[in-house]
Amino acid sequence: MLYAVSNFKVELDENESDVITRLVQQLGITTEQLISAVCARRAIDARKKSNIHFVCTYEVELSGKLQSLPAQARPLERSSLQLVSPEIFKHRHSGKAHVVVIGAGPAGLFAALSLVESGFKVTLLERGKPVETRMRDIGRLRSRGELDSESNICFGEGGAGTYTDGKLYTRIKHPFLRWVLHCFVRFGARPDILVDAHPHLGTDKLVRIVRNMRNHLTSLGVDYRFETRVDDLLIKDNQVTGVRLANGEEIEATHVVLATGHSARDTFKRLDELGIAMQAKDFAVGVRAEHPQQLINEIQYGNSANHEKLSAAEYSLTHQVPDKHLGQRGVYSFCMCPGGLILPSPTESGGMAVNGMSNAKRGGLWANSGIVVQVTPDDITRHGIKTSPLMGIDFQRQLEVATFKAAGNQYAAPAMRLNDFVNKKASGTLAPTRFKPEALPTDLWQLLPHWVANPLAEGLKGFNNKMRGFVTDEANLFASETRTSSPIRIERGKDMQSITVQGLYPVGEGAGYAGGIVSAAVDGLKAAEAIIQSGNS
Ligand SMILES: Cc1cc2nc3c(=O)[nH]c(=O)nc-3n(C[C@H](O)[C@H](O)[C@H](O)COP(=O)(O)OP(=O)(O)OC[C@H]3O[C@@H](n4cnc5c(N)ncnc54)[C@H](O)[C@@H]3O)c2cc1C
Numbered sequence: 001m002l003y004a005v006s007n008f009k010v011e012l013d014e015n016e017s018d019v020i021t022r023l024v025q026q027l028g029i030t031t032e033q034l035i036s037a038v039c040a041r042r043a044i045d046a047r048k049k050s051n052i053h054f055v056c057t058y059e060v061e062l063s064g065k066l067q068s069l070p071a072q073a074r075p076l077e078r079s080s081l082q083l084v085s086p087e088i089f090k091h092r093h094s095g096k097a098h099v100v101v102i103g104a105g106p107a108g109l110f111a112a113l114s115l116v117e118s119g120f121k122v123t124l125l126e127r128g129k130p131v132e133t134r135m136r137d138i139g140r141l142r143s144r145g146e147l148d149s150e151s152n153i154c155f156g157e158g159g160a161g162t163y164t165d166g167k168l169y170t171r172i173k174h175p176f177l178r179w180v181l182h183c184f185v186r187f188g189a190r191p192d193i194l195v196d197a198h199p200h201l202g203t204d205k206l207v208r209i210v211r212n213m214r215n216h217l218t219s220l221g222v223d224y225r226f227e228t229r230v231d232d233l234l235i236k237d238n239q240v241t242g243v244r245l246a247n248g249e250e251i252e253a254t255h256v257v258l259a260t261g262h263s264a265r266d267t268f269k270r271l272d273e274l275g276i277a278m279q280a281k282d283f284a285v286g287v288r289a290e291h292p293q294q295l296i297n298e299i300q301y302g303n304s305a306n307h308e309k310l311s312a313a314e315y316s317l318t319h320q321v322p323d324k325h326l327g328q329r330g331v332y333s334f335c336m337c338p339g340g341l342i343l344p345s346p347t348e349s350g351g352m353a354v355n356g357m358s359n360a361k362r363g364g365l366w367a368n369s370g371i372v373v374q375v376t377p378d379d380i381t382r383h384g385i386k387t388s389p390l391m392g393i394d395f396q397r398q399l400e401v402a403t404f405k406a407a408g409n410q411y412a413a414p415a416m417r418l419n420d421f422v423n424k425k426a427s428g429t430l431a432p433t434r435f436k437p438e439a440l441p442t443d444l445w446q447l448l449p450h451w452v453a454n455p456l457a458e459g460l461k462g463f464n465n466k467m468r469g470f471v472t473d474e475a476n477l478f479a480s481e482t483r484t485s486s487p488i489r490i491e492r493g494k495d496m497q498s499i500t501v502q503g504l505y506p507v508g509e510g511a512g513y514a515g516g517i518v519s520a521a522v523d524g525l526k527a528a529e530a531i532i533q534s535g536n537s
Helices: 016-027 106-117 131-144 176-186 203-219 265-273 293-304 377-382 391-406 418-422 450-466 517-534
Strands: 002-011 034-045 053-062 073-076 098-102 121-125 223-225 230-236 239-245 250-252 255-258 278-280 283-292 318-323 327-337 341-344 354-357 366-375 413-417 439-441 476-481 488-490 504-506
Touching (some): 002 016, 002 034, 098 106, 098 239, 106 121, 106 203, 106 255, 230 265, 239 255, 255 517, 265 391, 283 293, 293 366, 327 354, 354 476, 366 450, 366 476, 377 391, 413 418
Parallel strands (some): 098 121, 098 255
Antiparallel strands (some): 002 073, 230 239, 318 327
């Protein structure tokens, strides 16, 4: 019989055999009855700095049935670590449907994967380059300040999710979630991601996983094309019939999955011209904070800061600032990257944005995180931008252009000590940083709109109340963090299709239905599910 024992406390210094002995005692069995015990979930409980420990779920297999069930134990039908394909993807399609997927980010890749494995003819079109070449283009931006507007942090194989920390936790709940994690393991991720409460992949691992997915997709016959930008949709009688590429080529399709991410501004513009229903939505802008990782470890783990079993510490902070328009305006940390790097992440010539990444080991000296302020469509119109579904992009662009100018018309980052920003005193110096191509001491109060800068400063003070030492001279803020989420939602029905055009499936972060790697992948799978169910083949 298989049982799960949850909420099982494990001390940092406890070894596995002591843990098993305690499990056996807790279950009231003999060691002979125990066939196996596997940790199936592990979270760090750091609420009390004097007693940091793991909270685990163990899956134990016994030779017989438990006489009485302890409170923390429940019987299991099968291990949560076992890969079980969702029923819908066991379907085998034999019709003539041809699905064109636009964008090889998590949403597009997972849609393409499940559709081709279900027997569909799939074409996957990506404007950027394969991961290997893309890495070189990003390197050129960091070393020489040269931007390739089609191959960068946001565009290219693997999507915006590739040069990231690869955090795989999400607030969404969906049966496909577990399947996504299993697929990552299938393509080369550490099985630990199925166990850790806060799993992450790291850029170095993601690059390999994305390459393995490409090899699998092409081996199954996916026509996977790079440097292939879709510039237009072919539509007849409110039904999508295909796509037109930048080189003029037309590709016919029965279904089009639009998975273009939050930075495909030209694509959004064309969709708006075509009259595809979309709405401006809330998003967030701000800066990226960089602290010494050791400082964050000490704040979060106290005396256990350097314990070998604890990886680089994370944080996730929110603060509500009183606001005369909204009542409360949210300020929050976003995409925290322990032991990582801040990266320049613009896509448009003459605009500058930043974001963050880490490698799998999170072994770097710096901890970085977006610190962003909620922005609503009303805020944008109130500050002089014309109402339209694209107004969030107009605001993002305005800030990115101002950032580029503040950096002396280059893809460098205007930066300020965190303490200076909170105290509104520009010292003109920076804490040590390895940001590339260059960080330039700048008074960020002169760059950020005051309705963003004021709540940001209040939010940082609030964070300091939760994490003493967060506001420090040892940290810098870098401008500007603008690509947090999509400022647009493309309206779709329950069948996942655009409410304007049949056969068009807007998915993922760009369409406004996801906010990270896993939620975008799940959304891509939902589109695949809807296509399989549509019977339009
Ligand atoms: C630096 C950075 C760090 C991040 N860190 C994390 C993290 O640690 N964890 C996390 O969960 N999320 C993270 N995110 C967010 C995450 O990357 C996105 O939520 C996710 O990638 C969205 O997936 P998507 O498939 O919807 O779109 P994207 O990943 O943006 O993919 C869209 C793809 O479409 C392509 N494309 C766009 N337009 C066209 C066109 N017209 N024709 C052809 N192709 C086109 C683009 O080149 C791109 O490859 C991070 C984002 C960034 C930028």
